[in-house]
Amino acid sequence: MLGEFxxxxxxxxxxxxxAVLSPSTDRPLLHRVQxxxxxxxxxxxxxxxxxxxxxxxxxxxxxxxDLHLPRGKLAAQVAHASLAxxxxxxxxxxxxxxxxxxxxxxxxxxxxxxxxxxxxxxxxASVAAYLVHDAGRTQLAPGTITCLGIxxxxxxxxxxxxxxxxxx
Numbered sequence: 001m002l003g004e005f006x007x008x009x010x011x012x013x014x015x016x017x018x019a020v021l022s023p024s025t026d027r028p029l030l031h032r033v034q035x036x037x038x039x040x041x042x043x044x045x046x047x048x049x050x051x052x053x054x055x056x057x058x059x060x061x062x063x064x065x066d067l068h069l070p071r072g073k074l075a076a077q078v079a080h081a082s083l084a085x086x087x088x089x090x091x092x093x094x095x096x097x098x099x100x101x102x103x104x105x106x107x108x109x110x111x112x113x114x115x116x117x118x119x120x121x122x123x124x125a126s127v128a129a130y131l132v133h134d135a136g137r138t139q140l141a142p143g144t145i146t147c148l149g150i151x152x153x154x155x156x157x158x159x160x161x162x163x164x165x166x167x168x
Contacts, residue, residue, distance in 0.1 A: 057097040059085060059104040059151040060162050062118060066111045067146060073139055077132055077146040078106055084130035085149030093128070097152030107165040112145035119148055121161050127153045 061081045063074065082104060086094060097103075109115060115131060122129035130149045136142025151158050 056155040057093065057100050057103070057152050058155045058158055059097065059102070059149065059153075060107055060158050061085075061104060062107045062109050062115060062148045062150065062162065062165060063168055064112050064115055064146055065108040065168075067140070067144070069146065070139070077134070081130055081132045081147045081149030083149075084132070085128050085151060088130055089128035089152050093152045093154075102152075106168045107162055108168045109165055115145055115148045118150070118161065122148075122150050125157060125161060127151060127157055127161065 059082060061078045063069075063078065069077065086097075089097075109118065119129050119131050127150060129151075132146045132148070134140040134142065134144040134146050136144070140146070150161060
């Protein structure tokens with residue numbers, strides 16, 4: 001199936017389109033491919049201003065500051081959290097977030113227990129969230145909690161959960 005996806009992506013790319021996956025529980029992932037025109041990037045510039053405010057969406061990734069991860073490892077963990085949280089979000093939130101340019105913010109929190117508490121709050125608020133546990137193949141022990149991806153969801157909802165956290 002992955003080979004078919006890359007063939008499709010290559011075909012779409014050569015036609016000036018990039019494939020973006022959208023998850024679904026009722027169909028294989030390959031059948032849910034949506035295309036966006038590369039010549040007209042998906043950004044807030046494509047959305048009229050009055051509609052942009054209505055679609056105010058964002059994603060937040062919260063990093064476990066206690067680990068003091070090297071930049072490369074940190075970047076990989078943040079990418080895992082962002083993608084996994086996106087794939088777990090509702091389809092409407094995915095589309096709206098893509099439409100407004102995929103805004104995301106990386107924040108920090110003191111410990112893994114704080115990340116677990118934040119995950120519980122996100123789940124209670126029905127916001128897509130994904131807690132990243134490192135596989136332990138390089139620098140960390142297996143199962144180490146590195147970061148938490150939250151959203152995409154309406155900015156107002158995410159701000160209620162993460163508004164008191166500092167930027168990384």
